[in-house]
Amino acid sequence: xxxxxxxxxxxxxxxxxxxxxxxxxxxxxxxxxxxxxxxxxxxxxxxxxxxxxxxxxxxxxxxxxxxxxxxxxxxxxxxxxxxxxxxxxxxxxxxxxxxxxxxxxxxxxxxxxxxxxxxxxxxxxxxxxxxxxxxxxxxxxxxxxxxxxxxxxxxxxxxxxxxxxxxxxxxxxxxxxxxxxxxxxxxxxxxxxxxxxxxxxxxxxxxxxxxxxxxxxxxxxxxxxxxxxxxxxxxxxxxxxxxxxxxxxxxxxxxxxxxxxxxxxxxxxxxxxx
Ligand SMILES: [Fe+2]
Ligand SMILES: [Fe+2]
Numbered sequence: 286x287x288x289x290x291x292x293x294x295x296x297x298x299x300x301x302x303x304x305x306x307x308x309x310x311x312x313x314x315x316x317x318x319x320x321x322x323x324x325x326x327x328x329x330x331x332x333x334x335x336x337x338x339x340x341x342x343x344x345x346x347x348x349x350x351x352x353x354x355x356x357x358x359x360x361x362x363x364x365x366x367x368x369x370x371x372x373x374x375x376x377x378x379x380x381x382x383x384x385x386x387x388x389x390x391x392x393x394x395x396x397x398x399x400x401x402x403x404x405x406x407x408x409x410x411x412x413x414x415x416x417x418x419x420x421x422x423x424x425x426x427x428x429x430x431x432x433x434x435x436x437x438x439x440x441x442x443x444x445x446x447x448x449x450x451x452x453x454x455x456x457x458x459x460x461x462x463x464x465x466x467x468x469x470x471x472x473x474x475x476x477x478x479x480x481x482x483x484x485x486x487x488x489x490x491x492x493x494x495x496x497x498x499x500x501x502x503x504x505x506x507x508x509x510x511x512x513x514x515x516x517x518x519x520x521x522x523x524x525x526x527x528x529x530x531x532x533x534x535x536x537x538x539x540x541x542x543x544x545x546x547x548x549x550x551x552x553x554x555x556x557x558x559x
Contacts, residue, residue, distance in 0.1 A: 288319035302420035309358035314404040317413020320344030326557035347416040360391040365486035383497035422485035425539025447473040462534035469516040471526025492518040499525035509535035
C-alpha cells in the first residue's frame with residue numbers, strides 16, 4: 286500500500302481550508318514520504334514522539350504548534366482576528382487596537398519558548414513530523430458557521446443564544462463532548478441576531494476582541510475557550526454574550542473532517558486523545 290508524504294498531508298489541509306499556503310503556526314518539522322500509519326494528537330512532545338515509535342507509527346501529526354517557526358511566528362496568525370472582526374463589521378482601526386495586547390503577550394511568550402526541543406527529538410528519531418493548526422481550525426470554523434446558519438434559517442422566530450447552542454449540538458463533536466457548551470458572559474435567552482464564530486485565529490481573542498465585536502453590533506461571540514479572568518472583565522459591563530464551546534470538542538470539528546479525508550486515502554490514523 287502506498288503511503289502519504291508530509292507535503293501531501295499539508296496539501297489536503299490547505300485544499301479543505303481554502304488556503305493557498307501554510308500559515309505561520311503550522312510547519313513540517315521533519316519531512317517524510319510513504320507514511321502509512323500516522324499518530325495524531327492535539328499536543329505532541331518528546332513522549333508522544335517516542336510513543337509513536339512504540340506503536341509502530343511512521344509519521345506524527347500534531348494540531349497545536351510543537352516548535353520551530355510555528356511557535357516563533359505564532360503571533361502572526363493572530364492577525365486573522367482582524368480579518369474576522371472586519372468581516373463582521375468592526376472598524377479596522379478598532380479591530381487592530383483590540384488585538385494589540387494579545388499580540389504583545391504572544392510575542393513575549395514565543396520569545397521565551399524552548400522552540401527546538403521537540404523538533405530535535407523528531408530529527409534524532411528520524412520520524413516524519415508536522416503540525417497543522419490554522420488550516421484545521423478554519424475547516425472547523427466553516428462547519429460551525431454553516432451549521433448555525435442552516436439551523437437559524439429553519440426557525441420561525443427570532444434566534445436566541447440557546448438556539449445557537451442547540452444548533453452546535455447537532456454536530457457530534459458537541460453532542461458527545463464531556464464539556465458542555467457554556468455561556469460565561471450574557472445569557473441563553475438573549476437574542477442572537479449577529480453572531481461571530483471566532484475560531485481559526487490562533488487562539489481566542491479574550492476580553493478586548495469580544496468587546497470590539499460588541500461595540501460594533503455583534504451580540505453573540507463564539508470562542509472555543511476563554512480564560513476566567515477575561516470572562517470576569519467582560520462581566521463588569523456585559524454588552525453581549527460569549528458562548529464557549531469547549532477546546533477539545535471545538536478542535537475536533539475540523540480535525541475529524543480532515544482525518545476522515547486522510548483515512549479515505551488509505552492511511553491508518555492512530556488517534557491519541559483526539
Ligand atoms: Fe485548534
Ligand atoms: Fe486548540
